[in-house]
Amino acid sequence: MAENRVSRAGLFEEVKVLERKPSDHISIERDPDDLWGDSRVIVNIGPTHPAMHGALRMVAKLNGETIEKSYCEFGYTHRAKEKLGENRTYHNFIVYTDRLNYCSALINNVTYAMAVEKLMGIEVPQRCTWIRMICCELARVIDHLICVGINAVDLGAFSFFLYGFHQREEAYTLIEKLSGARLTTSYTRIGGLMADAPEGWEKEVKDWVKRTRKVIDEMDALLTGNRIWHQRTKGVAVFNREMCMKYSWTGPNARAAGIDRDLRRDQPVMFYKDVEFDVPTAQNGDVFDRYLVRMEEIRQSLNIIVQCADKLKPGPIWVEDKRVRIPDKDVVANTMEGLIHHFKFFMKGFDVPAGEAYTCFEGGNGELGFYIVSKGGPNAHRMRIRGPSVWHYQGLTPMSEGQKVADMVAGLGSINVIAGELDR
Amino acid sequence: MDARTQVPTNGGWWLDKWGTAWKEQIEKFRARFGADCEEVRFPGEYPTDVPILYVKKERIVEVLSYLKEETGFEYDFLADITATDEEAEPRFEIVYNLASISKVWRIRVKCRCPEGQEVPTAVSVWPGANWAEREIFDMYGVKFSGHPDLRRILMDDRWVGHPLRKDYPLKGYQIFPTPMAPRPELLED
Numbered sequence: 001m002a003e004n005r006v007s008r009a010g011l012f013e014e015v016k017v018l019e020r021k022p023s024d025h026i027s028i029e030r031d032p033d034d035l036w037g038d039s040r041v042i043v044n045i046g047p048t049h050p051a052m053h054g055a056l057r058m059v060a061k062l063n064g065e066t067i068e069k070s071y072c073e074f075g076y077t078h079r080a081k082e083k084l085g086e087n088r089t090y091h092n093f094i095v096y097t098d099r100l101n102y103c104s105a106l107i108n109n110v111t112y113a114m115a116v117e118k119l120m121g122i123e124v125p126q127r128c129t130w131i132r133m134i135c136c137e138l139a140r141v142i143d144h145l146i147c148v149g150i151n152a153v154d155l156g157a158f159s160f161f162l163y164g165f166h167q168r169e170e171a172y173t174l175i176e177k178l179s180g181a182r183l184t185t186s187y188t189r190i191g192g193l194m195a196d197a198p199e200g201w202e203k204e205v206k207d208w209v210k211r212t213r214k215v216i217d218e219m220d221a222l223l224t225g226n227r228i229w230h231q232r233t234k235g236v237a238v239f240n241r242e243m244c245m246k247y248s249w250t251g252p253n254a255r256a257a258g259i260d261r262d263l264r265r266d267q268p269v270m271f272y273k274d275v276e277f278d279v280p281t282a283q284n285g286d287v288f289d290r291y292l293v294r295m296e297e298i299r300q301s302l303n304i305i306v307q308c309a310d311k312l313k314p315g316p317i318w319v320e321d322k323r324v325r326i327p328d329k330d331v332v333a334n335t336m337e338g339l340i341h342h343f344k345f346f347m348k349g350f351d352v353p354a355g356e357a358y359t360c361f362e363g364g365n366g367e368l369g370f371y372i373v374s375k376g377g378p379n380a381h382r383m384r385i386r387g388p389s390v391w392h393y394q395g396l397t398p399m400s401e402g403q404k405v406a407d408m409v410a411g412l413g414s415i416n417v418i419a420g421e422l423d424r
Numbered sequence: 425m426d427a428r429t430q431v432p433t434n435g436g437w438w439l440d441k442w443g444t445a446w447k448e449q450i451e452k453f454r455a456r457f458g459a460d461c462e463e464v465r466f467p468g469e470y471p472t473d474v475p476i477l478y479v480k481k482e483r484i485v486e487v488l489s490y491l492k493e494e495t496g497f498e499y500d501f502l503a504d505i506t507a508t509d510e511e512a513e514p515r516f517e518i519v520y521n522l523a524s525i526s527k528v529w530r531i532r533v534k535c536r537c538p539e540g541q542e543v544p545t546a547v548s549v550w551p552g553a554n555w556a557e558r559e560i561f562d563m564y565g566v567k568f569s570g571h572p573d574l575r576r577i578l579m580d581d582r583w584v585g586h587p588l589r590k591d592y593p594l595k596g597y598q599i600f601p602t603p604m605a606p607r608p609e610l611l612e613d
Contacts, residue, residue, distance in 0.1 A: 059607070059611065068611075069612075071607075071610045071611065073604075075577060075579065078579070080587060083588055087594060118473065245500065246550060248503070248552040261525050355471025356472050356473075358474070358504070359473075367503065369504060371521065373508055381508065382506075382508045384519075386506075390556075391552055
């Protein structure tokens, strides 16, 4: 016992030596709320981290668990799509648009096709437009289901995610029936579609809508009234209206902050003038409001899908324009002219008249724009892709200032940044 | 440029709907900026979907804040900033795609920038322009004077060349064995 006491006394003496002099004691000007003193630490979150969606990187200076200052980096999956757009033909570029926002590949396909059609002055047939609208809304439902599902997984609500994912897989089966692919669809062509919808497809879509409505109600019952979910999301990662305007936020994230803007309603393309839907908005701009807006938008999209499926009539899916129409296979196989046409189409591409246009459409996350400058010829002079994720991700730094690390993760999940669209 | 073809606007109703408003705006704009408004390209006369205003790059910040705040314009939403490489001097064109949330109309502002010269930054008007301008610097090498944090954004900091320039080679490698180090200086107050 005595030995023990001696050794303990020695320990105390050592501690005494280490103690600071009153002159350099930090507690004199210390902020009482600043529990950690100057023990700030720089943490590197990402680029490969389960909480960062895709290869995103945030370097944050933490005070305890609070982010004091941070900066974001991206570009880890940069594939030079804009450069490819200048060096591939307009037809070749369709497959690259799938890999932008891969959660809503069909919206990218459709918007790109519209952008080139706008430059060429082409109007596609009715059936093609209705199918495209169904595709867009299917993709939007998938995109929103992923966003709210993954956001809930980040915050610990795993079963909610599984409900949504089941419906998402079924939607992918519907898309597979259209295009043969589930994720990277490449379904549209300039002036038409890859293939017509199979017989009875619209009935299958309507059945899927019926089932999905029930599932959305179940998901709603599971989470919207949940007290833990409220505490975890309300007032977290707030990005208010003013900040949204400063950082050019669009889509559900801006609508959650009270910006009543939906390009489907304000700038109607295709037949959006002829379908009825509401644009949900919320006021607070926090994670909970973004979740609510997305859930309501899923319901509205399901309504639009039913209206479009009702109006789907048999008819041509290709515009009768020799410049862009891909010749039918029997013509290619049996006639010389058809073969030459086919060869020229795929090897040289078609010419787009000189001009420039910025085409935008309400994508899954916000304003998806293609700014194409053509100087004639089969390649674009400039192919700019305005992905909404870039602008949303830029807002992450001011949004997460003063928030806890776990709240930053909640915020990042709720703004649905997709790395493919961010890096291009 | 072939001006015979006309670019239809979204849904085909923009020129009908906003044509008179655009004409009034351009008149007012020309009266305000005079010779600094170098050129106006109007849809119908030129193959474009919205009017394009070419302005002198020295006054671009003033132009952008005027378009943002003046009644009758109210372009309060920055849709996009990008650039094009025209391959002849003045080589670069900086393109500002603007939109209005309340009025829905859109417009495009451009300024020409010869190689080696700088363009004033628009961060004071739109903080969100920060990354878009960094991307232009990264891809075209156009510098923005007064920009708070002008470094590369998509490519590695050690990258040589500006990929979206027309004379940039399509094939080639630049391999960096080590990742980019964190930059603690960016986290200082």
